[in-house]
Each structure stands twice: as structure tokens, then as C-alpha cells.
Amino acid sequence: MKKLMFLTLALLIGAGAVAQKFPNLAKTPPMGWNSWNKYHCDVSETLIMQMADAMVSSGMKDAGYEYIVIDDCWQVSRDENGEIVPDKERFPHGMKYVADYVHSKGLKFGIYSSAGTVTCQRRPGGFGHEYQDARTYARYGVDYLKYDWCGSTTQDARSSYTNMRNALFAAGRPIVFSICEWGQSKPWEWAGDVGHLWRTTGDISDNWNSMLGIFRQQRDLARYAGPGRWNDPDMLEVGNGGMTTEEYRTHFSLWCMLASPLMAGNDLANMSADTKAILMNKEMIAIDQDTLGRQATIYRDNGDYQIWVKGLANNEKAVCLLNTSDEKKSVLVDFALLASIRTGGFRGFGGPGGVPGTPGAPGAAGAPGMPGAAGAQGAASRPATQGAAAAGAASRPAGQAAGATPAGAGQQGPRTMPQALTVNDYRIRDIWAHTDLTLKETSIYVDMPPHSVKVYRFIRK
Numbered sequence: 001m002k003k004l005m006f007l008t009l010a011l012l013i014g015a016g017a018v019a020q021k022f023p024n025l026a027k028t029p030p031m032g033w034n035s036w037n038k039y040h041c042d043v044s045e046t047l048i049m050q051m052a053d054a055m056v057s058s059g060m061k062d063a064g065y066e067y068i069v070i071d072d073c074w075q076v077s078r079d080e081n082g083e084i085v086p087d088k089e090r091f092p093h094g095m096k097y098v099a100d101y102v103h104s105k106g107l108k109f110g111i112y113s114s115a116g117t118v119t120c121q122r123r124p125g126g127f128g129h130e131y132q133d134a135r136t137y138a139r140y141g142v143d144y145l146k147y148d149w150c151g152s153t154t155q156d157a158r159s160s161y162t163n164m165r166n167a168l169f170a171a172g173r174p175i176v177f178s179i180c181e182w183g184q185s186k187p188w189e190w191a192g193d194v195g196h197l198w199r200t201t202g203d204i205s206d207n208w209n210s211m212l213g214i215f216r217q218q219r220d221l222a223r224y225a226g227p228g229r230w231n232d233p234d235m236l237e238v239g240n241g242g243m244t245t246e247e248y249r250t251h252f253s254l255w256c257m258l259a260s261p262l263m264a265g266n267d268l269a270n271m272s273a274d275t276k277a278i279l280m281n282k283e284m285i286a287i288d289q290d291t292l293g294r295q296a297t298i299y300r301d302n303g304d305y306q307i308w309v310k311g312l313a314n315n316e317k318a319v320c321l322l323n324t325s326d327e328k329k330s331v332l333v334d335f336a337l338l339a340s341i342r343t344g345g346f347r348g349f350g351g352p353g354g355v356p357g358t359p360g361a362p363g364a365a366g367a368p369g370m371p372g373a374a375g376a377q378g379a380a381s382r383p384a385t386q387g388a389a390a391a392g393a394a395s396r397p398a399g400q401a402a403g404a405t406p407a408g409a410g411q412q413g414p415r416t417m418p419q420a421l422t423v424n425d426y427r428i429r430d431i432w433a434h435t436d437l438t439l440k441e442t443s444i445y446v447d448m449p450p451h452s453v454k455v456y457r458f459i460r461k
């Protein structure tokens with residue numbers, strides 16, 4: 001009997017060892033470059049090696065970008081053994097050669113396939129070849145797999161991606177698993193144990209409306225993100241030419257606020273000074289890469305003017321003011337109020353690993369019982385045209401009522417409330433002006449061009 005129990009236990013443990021994603025990967029959102037947004041099917045070993053070179057020489061590597069990922073079209077067929085065959089004209093030395101080159105630059109190598117029978121460009125997909133392909137990728141030296149959803153017809157998303165996850169684990173090489181199912185089956189609800197990141201929407205295009213539309217769809221997903229499990233609002237378009245510099249700055253800032261993977265999608269070998277200044281703003285990147293792994297939540301929603309807050313480690317926070325309108329706005333910003341927002345800036349406060357479905361838990365806005373938290377900051381004294389845009393003038397979203405205890409508080413982790421901090425506890429950094437604020441008064445008007453952001457980091461003194 002004892003022996004039987006032992007055997008069952010051993011079997012269970014054995015099975016458990018297979019049925020998991022690789023742990024300890026993507027503890028912060030993955031950063032890198034992917035070929036799709038700019039080059040589509042025009043990929044080759046020359047391009048990939050050039051981008052690896054440029055990743056280093058441009059300073060992108062030093063800024064934290066790490067993965068060089070070939071998207072669709074590197075593969076053309078399968079051989080008589082079912083083995084995937086790379087395009088011999090474009091990759092004459094094979095994929096391991098490219099991977100070795102990328103590794104020689106101190107970078108990591110990523111590749112692409114699809115869970116269906118074909119990829120989105122109708123190259124062979126992974127369906128039915130999962131374990132074989134996983135072994136092939138391990139042999140190439142792949143560190144990152146983007147796995148698309150084309151050609152999947154009647155497949156079940158969760159089981160298809162779980163199958164590939166198991167195949168990757170069985171192949172034995174730690175590979176970041178990037179699920180690209182476009183949000184159709186709400187992967188945020190199941191993918192945390194399957195992949196390290198999952199696309200939440202359809203494809204981004206290089207224009208303001210597409211970018212903003214995708215951003216808006218991230219609003220209720222913050223609770224699902226955390227170290228090793230990220231919502232992926234798609235790759236960056238910064239530097240590809242379809243948006244203004246201001247809009248690209250906004251795009252990049254919003255992605256960082258969301259703790260999104262930062263996969264550049266532009267020509268790294270020919271970047272303008274503006275593009276470099278955006279993609280390599282190290283203080284903005286630090287907000288994305290914060291070890292707490294929180295995705296920003298909306299704190300005020302005045303329609304085309306919003307305030308987003310991201311809790312950071314050490315009870316710091318990033319605050320992003322967003323003007324999505326086509327007009328310049330002058331907004332009254334109350335830094336004392338912003339300083340008082342409790343973000344739950346430590347793990348265990350309804351954060352990652354918290355109970356999914358807990359409304360408003362991560363980074364829950366609202367400062368229970370705190371002075372000034374009701375957001376009643378002087379709306380009456382402001383010129384009427386500016387009233388609607390002012391901090392604190394919006395009504396609080398449901399579940400974030402002033403004085404309400406944020407859901408999740410006290411349900412897990414440390415039971416103490418985070419320390420209440422005031423504006424005097426912080427140095428306030430303007431992330432794009434690269435300066436610290438010197439405030440004579442705690443409420444000031446801030447001018448915001450159309451389609452722009454202001455990002456402030458509240459740094460503990």
C-alpha cells in the first residue's frame with residue numbers, strides 16, 4: 001500500500017515536472033526587437049544580423065533590449081521527416097548560424113510559428129509537430145517563441161497553447177513563450193500558467209487610432225499581469241513613420257505604464273534622434289521594468305483626458321496624464337493628491353497572483369480615508385473650459401469610491417496597509433523633461449499638446 005502511494009506520488013511529481021511553463025523567465029516584461037512591423041516577410045539572415053549589430057551599436061542593448069525575434073516567413077516547408085525547413089535563399093546558413101551570431105553579441109534569439117496548420121503568411125504551422133518543433137528550436141538555440149493563432153480552425157486555444165508549452169518544457173531549453181492568440185479566448189484568464197506573455201488584441205498598425213484603440217482595450221486587464229505573466233498589447237511602432245514624434249512618445253509611455261513587453265519594430269540601424277530619445281529613455285523604461293510588475297490602472301477618466309497610475313516598488317509610483325484629444329489642454333494637476341494615492345506598492349496587496357476577478361485590485365486607486373482623496377480639488381475655481389480636464393474633477397470609477405477599502409485588501413499577503421505618504425515624501429521627476437519638479441504650490445496648470453502625455457515618477461526621498 002505504502003509502495004503504491006509512493007509510486008502514485010512519484011508519478012504525480014513526474015507529471016508535474018512536464019506540465020509547466022519554464023519558471024523564472026520574463027520576470028520583467030521582455031524587451032527586444034521583432035521583424036514584423038517594419039519588414040513583414042522581407043526577412044533574411046543579413047537583416048537579422050544587421051539588427052543584432054545595430055541593437056548593440058545604437059545603445060539599445062545597454063538600454064535593456066535583449067531579444068532579436070524573427071517573425072513570420074523564415075520557414076518554407078517540411079521535409080520527409082516532418083522537420084521544418086527554413087528558406088534557404090534567405091537563410092543560407094540555417095537558423096542555428098543566425099542564433100549563434102545573435103548570441104555572440106550578448107543578445108537572445110527568438111523565432112515564430114503558429115499553433116494552427118499554417119502561419120498567417122501560410123507557411124507551415126506547428127500543429128501536430130509541437131514536440132518535434134520544440135526540439136528543433138532548442139537545437140537552433142532559440143530563447144523566445146512567438147506562437148500565433150492562424151490556421152487553427154476548430155482548435156481549442158487553451159489546450160493548443162498548453163500542448164506547445166509542454167513540448168517546450170520537454171525539449172529542455174528555457175524559452176520565453178509568447179502567446180499570440182489576439183485576445184479571442186480571453187487568454188489573460190488562463191495563460192498565466194501557460195505562457196510568459198499573451199497578446200490581448202488584434203494587430204497594431206502604425207497610426208494613432210490603432211495604437212489608442214489597443215491601449216483602451218487594456219483597461220480592465222491590470223489584475224492579470226505580474227512577473228512572468230504579461231498582457232501584450234502588441235509590438236511597438238515607434239520610428240516607423242506613421243505617427244508624429246509626440247504620438248510615438250505617447251505610444252511608448254502608455255506601453256511602459258502598462259508594463260508591456262517592449263518589442264521595437266523599426267529599423268534599428270537608421271534611427272532618428274527623436275526615435276532614439278523615445279526608445280532609449282531609461283527612466284521611462286525603468287517604469288516598465290519595475291520589479292513589482294504592476295500594470296497601470298486608470299485613476300481619473302474625463303474622456304479625452306485621463307490619469308493613469310502604476311504602482312512601483314518601494315512605494316513609489318508613476319503617474320501618466322494623457323490628452324487623447326486633438327486640442328491642446330491646460331490641466332490643473334494636484335500633486336498633493338497624486339502623492340496621496342495608495343498604489344498597494346508592495347506584493348500581496350491584491351497584486352500579481354491575487355485573486356483573479358478581484359475588481360480594481362492591483363494598483364487600486366483611491367486612498368481610503370485620506371484627506372483630499374475625494375477628488376474635490378477646486379473644480380469651482382477653475383475656468384469653465386478647463387474644469388472637465390482638471391485632476392480630481394472626474395467621478396471615481398465604480399469600485400474606487402473614496403473611503404472604500406480596495407478589493408483584495410487584507411485577503412492575502414501582508415495585512416498592514418501601505419504607509420500613507422504625502423507630497424513631501426517624494427521627489428517628483430518629469431520623465432520626458434528629464435527634470436525634477438520644483439513646486440511652489442502643490443496644484444499647478446500643466447499644458448498638454450494634442451495626443452500627448454506627461455509622465456511623473458514619484459521617487460521616495
Ligand code: GLA
Pocket residue numbers: 036071072119120121148180202203
Ligand atoms: C499575425 C500576428 C502578427 C504577425 C503576423 C505574421 O497577424 O498577430 O503579429 O506575427 O501574424 O504573419
